[in-house]
Amino acid sequence: MSNKDLLGRRNFIKGMGAAAGVAMAAPALAVSESANGVKWDKEVEVLIIGSGFAGLAAAIEATRKGAKDVHIFEKMSYFGGNSAINGGLFAAPDTPMQKQEGVKDSVDTMVADQLAAGRGIADEALLRHVAEHAVEALQMTLDAGSEYHPYLQQLGGHSVARTYQTTVSCGAGITQPLLQECRKLGVHTHNRAKFDGFILDEKGGVVGVKMREGYYFDKPESGELVRIKARRGVIMATGGFAQNINMRMAQDPTLTAEVGCTNAPGATGEGMFEMFRLGAVPVHLAHIQSGPWASPDEGGFGYVSNYSIYNFPHSIAIDRLTGKRFMNEIADRKTRADAELNCRDAQGNALPPILITSYEDSKQHPNTKKVLKYNVGWKFDSIDALAKHFEVPLAPLKKQIAEYNEYVKTQSDPQFGKNMTEAKGKFIQAPFTVVRLWPKVHYCQGGVQINTKAEVKDSLTGKPISGLYAAGEVCGGIHGVSRLGSCSIPECMVMGMTAARIMMQA
Numbered sequence: 001m002s003n004k005d006l007l008g009r010r011n012f013i014k015g016m017g018a019a020a021g022v023a024m025a026a027p028a029l030a031v032s033e034s035a036n037g038v039k040w041d042k043e044v045e046v047l048i049i050g051s052g053f054a055g056l057a058a059a060i061e062a063t064r065k066g067a068k069d070v071h072i073f074e075k076m077s078y079f080g081g082n083s084a085i086n087g088g089l090f091a092a093p094d095t096p097m098q099k100q101e102g103v104k105d106s107v108d109t110m111v112a113d114q115l116a117a118g119r120g121i122a123d124e125a126l127l128r129h130v131a132e133h134a135v136e137a138l139q140m141t142l143d144a145g146s147e148y149h150p151y152l153q154q155l156g157g158h159s160v161a162r163t164y165q166t167t168v169s170c171g172a173g174i175t176q177p178l179l180q181e182c183r184k185l186g187v188h189t190h191n192r193a194k195f196d197g198f199i200l201d202e203k204g205g206v207v208g209v210k211m212r213e214g215y216y217f218d219k220p221e222s223g224e225l226v227r228i229k230a231r232r233g234v235i236m237a238t239g240g241f242a243q244n245i246n247m248r249m250a251q252d253p254t255l256t257a258e259v260g261c262t263n264a265p266g267a268t269g270e271g272m273f274e275m276f277r278l279g280a281v282p283v284h285l286a287h288i289q290s291g292p293w294a295s296p297d298e299g300g301f302g303y304v305s306n307y308s309i310y311n312f313p314h315s316i317a318i319d320r321l322t323g324k325r326f327m328n329e330i331a332d333r334k335t336r337a338d339a340e341l342n343c344r345d346a347q348g349n350a351l352p353p354i355l356i357t358s359y360e361d362s363k364q365h366p367n368t369k370k371v372l373k374y375n376v377g378w379k380f381d382s383i384d385a386l387a388k389h390f391e392v393p394l395a396p397l398k399k400q401i402a403e404y405n406e407y408v409k410t411q412s413d414p415q416f417g418k419n420m421t422e423a424k425g426k427f428i429q430a431p432f433t434v435v436r437l438w439p440k441v442h443y444c445q446g447g448v449q450i451n452t453k454a455e456v457k458d459s460l461t462g463k464p465i466s467g468l469y470a471a472g473e474v475c476g477g478i479h480g481v482s483r484l485g486s487c488s489i490p491e492c493m494v495m496g497m498t499a500a501r502i503m504m505q506a
């Protein structure tokens, strides 16, 4: 089987059917209303809110399953949300590329890795459902025209290399082809259309939505209110709330406007909050993830994030006060972000640690040129020059590098227990590339609770709310305390596909 055809046709068919400034543009008040006596302005078959991975995958799948009138509504003037600016890193177990590279993996192994990072509160059934169907989602992207680097990466917390990355190192390498595929299939895509509340039947089931058409994100009351009937139901794919500073500070007061954020401005969460108002179960809202690979020297995700994600396995992270390593560079995100936040000077001020990589190994990644060009990363010919630039004590740093290079040789890290497989033969030696690290708010592990059919559960009854499905980062509880890198794309896409399949069977 080629890398372009990850599923046998039969497998594919069998599928899963069985089963900060801008952020303050506060969401306008949205209230659900009764369908009794409503004058509908429009009627559609499948109504999807949000145009990221979850919404796009749902639209394609609904069409493939026979829907004739599928509509995606997006509040921003552009499509793609966080998905379009993401790193394009996509984890899946048991792939052809793993077989080629001799990597042994399975659904069980991927789920076990995620459960460990979830620290006992992840949702195993959902993780398993996603892992079982991740290859189908990857296949959907390939069918639409996405292209991936011909090698796999091992990201933090993953016990093996299982992560594909788009050749453009960006989620747009997936959202653009999916959007084009949607349009080829006749999906109607509407921008500047903001979901503003549900319309309910007499039993409290969702039968339509209120929408502001012609909406401008920086003018919360803008747009004309229309009422749209959804014959088969509504799929909420509106993403997380990391850009909503009030909400994130309500969950964690340390996440002030001063803390950097990697998200697109539209990640303000009102779709999620409206589902809570309807009775959806809120889960794990306080678990807001910070990305340990981000740099304080640039805005948002920038160039350093993808650079360091690629380089962590064969690099050392150094506390500038001590000149020593302070963490396993490929531990899960929470472990690393917490360790970085502890890097302080003698007065307790933030002292961003540095990631040191041999230039020869770092230059394999396309972002290396960019981090050097834009002065968010630096090249040094000697340890002495590096230590002087970052004011790191020289003797301990030299000793640390010598010790770490022994770990590379012996393939064992007694200091922090790092898995040294991907570091094999990659010694820390001059010339060096160095970036600074400091965590940024990145991902909401919390959201509405769903089941493996992407149905939204009601807080009082525990039963699904009729006519309502949710997929992607708007959902919560799947990953528990710490989502592993590259596991959101498969989750968003598989749950979007699932929502569409279940809706089309209903």
Ligand SMILES: Cc1cc2nc3c(=O)[nH]c(=O)nc-3n(C[C@H](O)[C@H](O)[C@H](O)COP(=O)(O)OP(=O)(O)OC[C@H]3O[C@@H](n4cnc5c(N)ncnc54)[C@H](O)[C@@H]3O)c2cc1C
Binding pocket: 049, 050, 051, 052, 053, 054, 055, 073, 074, 075, 076, 079, 080, 081, 082, 083, 084, 085, 086, 087, 088, 089, 090, 091, 171, 193, 194, 195, 196, 237, 238, 239, 240, 262, 263, 264, 266, 267, 268, 269, 270, 271, 301, 442, 443, 471, 472, 473, 474, 485, 486, 487, 488, 489, 490, 492
């Ligand atoms: C910079 C960055 C890099 C990342 N890199 C990776 C990676 O490499 N791999 C990985 O697995 N994960 C990554 N993630 C996480 C992942 O990208 C997100 O979790 C994922 O994109 C969420 O997809 P989604 O479809 O749920 O929501 P989104 O992609 O955020 O889409 C939601 C859409 O809904 C729209 N919307 C919101 N409210 C309304 C409303 N009221 N009315 C109408 N529309 C609305 C938004 O404008 C948005 O376009 C990254 C995240 C970021 C921010």
